[in-house]
Every structure is written in C-alpha cells, then in structure tokens.
Amino acid sequence: MVCSILRRYNLKITVIAAGSWGTALSMVLNENGHHVTVWARGKEQIDLINQTRKNEKYLPGVIISENIEFTNDKIKAFNHADVILFSVPSQQYSKTLASFVDENLIKEDVIIVNVSKGIDMETLETVSQITERILPKATFVALSGPSHAEEVALGLPTALVSASKSRVAAECIQDLFSNDFLRVYTNPDVIGVEISGALKNIIALGAGVSDGLGYGDNAKAALITRGIREIAILGIAMGANAETFKGLAGVGDLIVTCTSMHSRNRRCGIMLGQGLTLTEAIEKVGMVVEGAYTVKAAYVLMKKHGLEMPITKELYQVLYENKNAREAVNHLMTRQRKHELDEYATNLENWN
Numbered sequence: 578m579v580c581s582i583l584r585r586y587n588l589k590i591t592v593i594a595a596g597s598w599g600t601a602l603s604m605v606l607n608e609n610g611h612h613v614t615v616w617a618r619g620k621e622q623i624d625l626i627n628q629t630r631k632n633e634k635y636l637p638g639v640i641i642s643e644n645i646e647f648t649n650d651k652i653k654a655f656n657h658a659d660v661i662l663f664s665v666p667s668q669q670y671s672k673t674l675a676s677f678v679d680e681n682l683i684k685e686d687v688i689i690v691n692v693s694k695g696i697d698m699e700t701l702e703t704v705s706q707i708t709e710r711i712l713p714k715a716t717f718v719a720l721s722g723p724s725h726a727e728e729v730a731l732g733l734p735t736a737l738v739s740a741s742k743s744r745v746a747a748e749c750i751q752d753l754f755s756n757d758f759l760r761v762y763t764n765p766d767v768i769g770v771e772i773s774g775a776l777k778n779i780i781a782l783g784a785g786v787s788d789g790l791g792y793g794d795n796a797k798a799a800l801i802t803r804g805i806r807e808i809a810i811l812g813i814a815m816g817a818n819a820e821t822f823k824g825l826a827g828v829g830d831l832i833v834t835c836t837s838m839h840s841r842n843r844r845c846g847i848m849l850g851q852g853l854t855l856t857e858a859i860e861k862v863g864m865v866v867e868g869a870y871t872v873k874a875a876y877v878l879m880k881k882h883g884l885e886m887p888i889t890k891e892l893y894q895v896l897y898e899n900k901n902a903r904e905a906v907n908h909l910m911t912r913q914r915k916h917e918l919d920e921y922a923t924n925l926e927n928w929n
Contacts, residue, residue, distance in 0.1 A: 600639075606754070667870075723832065
C-alpha cells in the first residue's frame with residue numbers, strides 16, 4: 578500500500594485531535610493539495626471551529642481554510658483514509674489507537690504518522706512500540722523535530738524529520754509535508770527520534786525551572802548541553818543511533834523547546850521555579866505538559882538500564898518527591914567531579 582500511496586496525489590488524510598499541532602499540520606497538508614479531515618472527540622470544539630474557522634484556544638488569530646473538514650463523526654473521519662496522523666498526547670495514544678482498532682475503523686496496512694512526543698508511563702513503550710503491539714501490520718512514521726505549531730501555522734521556515742523503518746514510507750511522508758516553508762529530512766532511526774522528542778521535554782522543564790529560579794543563560798546552556806548527553810545515553814541503551822541526537826530531532830528540538838516561550842514544558846518549569854505546585858503550573862499552562870509525565874517513564878527506564886541521568890533524577894524528585902528546586906540545582910552543581918568525555922579521557926594514552 579505504501580508504494581501505491583507514494584505514486585498518488587490528493588491523498589485522504591485523517592488527523593486525530595484538533596490541538597495546536599494537529600491543526601497546524603492539517604493546514605500544511607491542505608496547502609499541499611490533499612483532502613484533510615480532522616477528528617476530535619469534543620462536539621463543542623468542532624462546532625466552534627466550523628462556525629468561526631478559528632481554533633482560538635490552541636492557535637489564536639489563525640484563520641483555517643474552509644477546505645479542511647472538522648468532525649466528531651468517526652465513520653466520516655476514517656472513511657477510506659490513506660494516512661492517519663495522530664496528534665493525541667502520548668499518554669492517551671495506546672487507549673485511543675486500541676479503541677479505533679476495536680471499532681474496525683483503521684485498516685491494518687494503513688500508514689500511521691505520530692507527532693506526539695512521550696513515553697507511556699504504564700508500559701514504558703514509545704509510540705512506535707505501542708503501534709507495533711496493537712496494529713503490527715501498519716506502517717509507522719514518527720514526524721518530529723524543532724517545531725512550534727504557532728510558527729508552522731503562520732508558514733514560518735521549519736525543518737522536520739520523517740523517521741520510519743520503511744524508507745519508502747519515510748520518503749512518502751517527506752513528500753506529503755514538504756513545501757516552500759517546511760523542509761523534511763528522512764531518518765531510519767525511529768527509536769532515536771522518539772527518545773529525542775520525549776526526553777527533550779524533561780530537559781525543557783528543567784530549563785524552565787532554572788529560569789524561574791532566576792538563574793541566567795550560563796546555567797541554561799549547561800543544562801541543555803548535559804541534557805542532550807542524558808537523552809543520548811538512554812537512547813543508545815534502547816538501540817538508537819548516536820548520530821540522531823546530533824540532528825534536528827535531537828539537539829535541534831532540544832534547543833527550541835528549552836529557549837522558547839511557545840514551549841509549554843518550559844513555561845511549566847518557570848512556574849515550578851517560581852514556587853507553584855505541578856498541578857497549579859499545568860493548570861495555568863492550560864494544555865498537556867508531556868515532560869511532566871515522561872519524566873516518570875524516563876526515571877524508571879534509567880533505573881532499569883542502570884544509567885546515570887542526574888538531571889532526570891533531580892527533576893523526578895522535584896516533581897514527585899517534593900524536593901526543593903534550589904536544592905536540586907545545588908545537588909547537580911556539587912556532584913562528584915568528573916571528565917566531560919568520560920570514555921575518551923579514560924582511554925587517551927597521552928593524557929596523564
């Protein structure tokens with residue numbers, strides 16, 4: 578099926594969830610000449626979008642084309658879809674996909690594209706692993722990279738990564754989304770792209786906490802740099818390619834999430850640093866803060882693989898064990914002194 582889709586134009590795309598990212602990407606797909614249907618559970622939200630052609634809660638001020646169909650009718654949404662794009666929070670993905678499969682709404686050989694970034698807290702699975710378990714014949718693509726929906730919706734230059742075990746599928750989704758303002762690269766390292774996207778939200782929370790505490794650019798630069806190392810440590814332990822963490826899905830996404838006020842994870846972290854509780858901070862953000870949940874899964878995976886991930890460990894303790902944020906930063910700063918490049922320094926013959 579993938580090969581036949583690649584040779585066709587005006588594809589039928591179903592987008593699951595009408596949040597900021599799902600809406601922005603539906604606009605890209607529509608502009609690229611495809612038939613797009615966005616499905617969301619809430620009838621009130623769908624009716625308001627259809628009436629106003631705006632999604633004010635998630636993309637204020639952006640006008641949505643009349644050609645994009647918004648519905649909460651599942652049969653209508655899934656009818657003959659060539660590609661299904663999931664933009665639901667990662668903690669809801671397993672339940673959502675399973676319900677659609679149980680209702681016979683998804684063809685076994687469909688292309689599934691996921692754009693959420695997280696690890697399931699209960700199963701410790703990435704979204705590709707969940708998909709393989711529930712719908713093993715589906716072709717899976719992770720679309721990720723340094724991207725804010727607010728900028729994509731305005732047509733500002735952005736670069737993404739299309740990752741799949743199938744080169745044909747990765748290139749199909751590359752073609753599907755690419756245009757004058759959106760450049761898409763391909764990558765076969767699905768797990769590396771997924772771990773990058775999931776854990777960068779944890780580091781962005783930490784960057785926000787640092788900002789909320791009043792620390793400066795030096796502290797944030799150190800956090801970002803050591804953060805990409807932690808992401809790579811876990812990713813490599815799970816089978817990822819180290820090169821992925823140097824690219825758009827790795828350091829690229831980490832930089833944009835740790836430095837922008839578009840980032841809900843960073844905004845949540847700022848409020849935590851200012852003294853709000855996690856519940857209060859998430860409520861004020863008003864949208865899902867993936868890092869707050871992913872940190873639980875990453876903490877368990879860290880222990881499972883016997884890894885040293887001090888930023889993840891300290892953030893977990895701040896969020897879920899009531900550790901004081903300043904104390905956590907102090908603990909990071911006063912840890913045992915070590916080489917920056919452990920293995921290289923240890924093995925370098927002439928460095929005495």
